[in-house]
């Protein structure tokens with residue numbers, strides 16, 4: 001049985017990070033239990049979206065800062081946390097580890113890691129949540145060893161974690177994989193800094209190795225890492241705790257680890273706005289020939305989408321932390337190739353592709369990150385889209401309009417794509433398995449109502465959930 005310690009309680013490394021033992025009132029509980037019932041979204045299409053909508057906090061940053069808070073020796077207060085199913089599931093995992101979670105007000109989570117009592121993450125919980133792999137280096141820093149199930153794949157292509165494991169091994173972690181679980185161990189001196197080259201630019205590997213490096217002894221360099229703002233946001237959080245990370249946002253991150261006797265302390269931190277949610281509302285505004293102000297955003301984080309929408313003929317104006325998207329007429333076809341940030345993000349692709357099914361002329365979509373991320377085009381065909389899908393690319397011949405149909409969401413962003421299609425289509429669309437979108441979009445139905453969309457969520461009658469539809473080959477997951 002491992003012994004638990006807060007990083008550095010034995011001896012401060014002398015860093016000057018703020019120690020904030022945040023005292024806050026009791027908050028409402030959260031639960032990842034969504035009841036197991038699937039839902040469908042009924043959309044009465046053809047209505048322009050108008051008005052204002054506010055974007056929630058970043059899913060990627062939330063799913064990394066929540067486990068990162070376990071590295072501190074006192075509570076962390078995290079603000080702008082999105083109320084999405086993946087976050088609720090993560091909070092349940094942390095509670096199961098003995099961590100005290102408090103939600104003093106909507107969007108604010110206080111994580112008190114002092115009660116951490118086990119470094120084994122229950123198989124079913126870890127398996128349902130891809131980002132549970134961030135717990136491996138964090139629990140090893142606290143307890144010297146940890147067991148976390150291999151994260152499950154989903155239906156957007158293979159989801160290897162070889163780069164994470166290779167980097168951990170370079171840092172001295174002993175790893176064995178048995179019965180679907182990863183068992184990691186560090187010797188009593190803890191992990192050691194290393195120079196690590198990532199063969200593929202990876203969000204998860206960048207953040208996971210950064211988490212390991214923060215608590216390791218000595219210097220770590222992570223080369224060819226992801227440059228996204230969520231990486232910067234997580235690095236800022238860790239630095240506020242007392243970590244020494246430089247270069248986040250560039251392709252090389254250097255970390256001076258605090259070592260097993262160093263100190264990381266609780267802090268207060270706000271998450272950045274969610275880029276994928278912002279991009280989805282931008283597409284929805286353009287797709288319905290609407291006029292929508294999207295508030296609480298960082299326009300620079302979605303620049304690739306802004307430029308692509310402008311290229312297609314939409315108007316996108318930036319004012320402070322707000323974007324106004326309009327599209328009075330029919331858009332024209334464009335070419336899109338997904339790439340790591342600041343390239344056109346893979347998560348933006350499904351909603352934009354939906355919109356392009358009705359753009360004049362030909363559009364070409366090349367998906368370079370997730371080979372399975374064009375499957376939802378089968379569903380769009382049922383709505384009248386003309387799409388030829390070949391080996392990670394789609395060629396769309398724009399049709400004048402889509403027609404409402406029964407379609408099935410196989411994963412999170414496929415769900416968003418089908419909602420875009422339903423909003424554009426003539427008549428009634430039923431998106432089965434809309435629950436997938438709850439993993440990454442906070443209050444989507446309410447936000448759409450606020451913009452004038454006619455949508456209604458209904459419980460899926462038995463036998464009509466994902467998997468029941470003709471030609472439906474979706475998995476049950478969207479483990480972003």
Ligand code: EPU
Pocket residue numbers: 060063130131158159160161162163164200201202203204205276346347368369370412413440479480
């Ligand atoms: N890859 C490897 N080996 C690894 C890790 C990744 O070959 O060890 C490859 C993947 O196969 C993929 C590419 O690297 O081709 C990029 O994968 P990445 O590691 O960046 O993906 P991830 O960290 O598993 C996160 C998001 C995804 C998002 C990708 C974009 C979270 C929890 N998930 O996944 O979000 O699409 O980055 O790269 O942060 C979503 O929100 O819908 C979603 C799927």
